[in-house]
Structures are given as structure tokens and as C-alpha cells.
Amino acid sequence: MQDIAVIEDPAAAEASLDPIRTRILRELVLPASATQLAVRVGLPRQKVNYHLKALERHGLVELVEERRKGNVTERVLQAAAASYLISPSALAAVSPDPGRFADRFSAFWLLALAGRMVQEVGKLITGAAAARQKLATFAIDGDITFRTAADRAAFAEELGVEVTRLVDKYHDGGGSPCGRRHRLVVALHPALKETNASTATNETAGKEQDK
Incomplete structure (x- = not known):
């Protein structure tokens, strides 16, 4: 199971957005059969099977094992990943193009860059997994x-200024045959304000700790 899978196929994205299937994907972080899932999600086994077939068809769940019980074969499935992201390529016709904005103070450009990062890193993870290699990345949060x-x-x-200095220092402008081009994205944006509910939860937790 991957930690995160990036969904690029529009049909797979549509399948994953169904509320029942989203619940099933969450439950299938641990392997389970349709019978076991039916109990967890409170639905008939036949209906769970229907959704499982759709998810399996799009590669969102995978077969772990088959158990023989009398004349019945029970299929045990697991989600292909613990979490999922939908790539902008799933909406290729309307996905944002970073080249259209190119303004470092534009929030829309920031979103376009973030979208491109999801798309490109998703493809890189898939390629690295197929080649059984580690993917060299770095992030600061x-x-x-x-x-x-x-x-x-x-x-x-x-x-x-500092980032430009570092780029000038390490960038190989000579086109070395051993070189590998990398993307560099630096982002700064306001943090979301806490809602009253989350603030109240934090205050309650603090009071409990003080007891």
C-alpha cells in the first residue's frame, strides 16, 4: 500500500468521489472482505460488492487474498493507498496552466504551481515505484x-534574493550529461484562521490537561 496515490484518470476520480466509495476506501486501509465491510458501513453485502468492483476496476483497491469457505470463495481487498489526491490531469481541459499567470504575487499562480506539483510528483512516484527506486525530493513546512x-x-x-543566489551557485548551465533538472517552488501564504469550533476544542483540551 502506498502512503498517497495520485489519481490521474477522470473515471477513477469520479469513482473515488462517491461518498460511499470514499467511506469504503477509508475502511480498507486494513484488508477486509465485502461481508466485513458491509458490517462496518451498514450496507447490504451486495451493494458493498457493487462499489468494490467499481473501485477495483479503477485500481483504487487491490486483491490481497482469496479465502475458500466451503463452496464460497471470499475475496479480501485493501485500498491501494492510505490517502488519495486527484491530479489536475483528471481535468486536463480546464486544469490551470502556470504559464498563464507567471506573477509571483498572484494567488492563482501559486495554485497553478501547486497543481503542477501534484501532477508531476504523482507521475514521478509512479515511475520510481515501477523502477523500484527512491525518489529524491525535499520540502520545508x-x-x-x-x-x-x-x-x-x-x-x-x-x-x-537568497534563493536566486543559491540557484546561481548550484545551477549547471553547461548542460552536463550527468545533470538532472529539478523543479524549485517556494511558497508563502497566510495561514487559515482557526474556526470557533477548533478554538473551543483546543481550549477544552487545555483545561483537561490543567486538571
Whole structure:
């Protein structure tokens, strides 16, 4: 089972978005038969079987084993991945093109870049898995609080200068036959504000810890 699978086929994307099938995929993080799943999701086994066949047809679930019980063969299935992402290629005709925006201060360009990253890294993971090789990637995720908009702008300017310096230092412009081109994306955006519900949950958890 993969940690994350990227869905590129439009039909597979459509199949995965059905609420019942989404529930089944979540339940199939651990292998189960249609009979076992029917109990978990509260549906007739025949209906669960129908959804399982659709998911299996699109490669979203995989056969783990077959168990013989008298005259009946029980099929045990598992989700192909623990989590799924739908690639922009599943909506190829309307997927965002980073070349259309090309403005480092545009939120739409940021989304287009993120979409391209999902699409490209998904293909790379598939290729690396087929070749039984590790995929060399690197990411940083963190939070930073700015006192003012001016501080945020100054940070962005300094970050851009420093990244450009590093690119100039390590980029092989000579076209070495051993070189491998890499994508570099640096993003900065406001963090989502906590909702009242999540804030209340955090406060309750804090009070419980104080007891």
C-alpha cells in the first residue's frame, strides 16, 4: 500500500468521489472482505460488492487474498493507498496552466504551481515505484508570524534574493550529461484562521490537561 496515490484518470476520480466509495476506501486501509465491510458501513453485502468492483476496476483497491469457505470463495481487498489526491490531469481541459499567470504575487499562480506539483510528483512516484527506486525530493513546512505587512514584504524580498543566489551557485548551465533538472517552488501564504469550533476544542483540551 502506498502512503498517497495520485489519481490521474477522470473515471477513477469520479469513482473515488462517491461518498460511499470514499467511506469504503477509508475502511480498507486494513484488508477486509465485502461481508466485513458491509458490517462496518451498514450496507447490504451486495451493494458493498457493487462499489468494490467499481473501485477495483479503477485500481483504487487491490486483491490481497482469496479465502475458500466451503463452496464460497471470499475475496479480501485493501485500498491501494492510505490517502488519495486527484491530479489536475483528471481535468486536463480546464486544469490551470502556470504559464498563464507567471506573477509571483498572484494567488492563482501559486495554485497553478501547486497543481503542477501534484501532477508531476504523482507521475514521478509512479515511475520510481515501477523502477523500484527512491525518489529524491525535499520540502520545508513551517509557520512565521509577521508584525506588519512591511515585514512580510521585506522577508519575501530577502528570501527571493537568497534563493536566486543559491540557484546561481548550484545551477549547471553547461548542460552536463550527468545533470538532472529539478523543479524549485517556494511558497508563502497566510495561514487559515482557526474556526470557533477548533478554538473551543483546543481550549477544552487545555483545561483537561490543567486538571
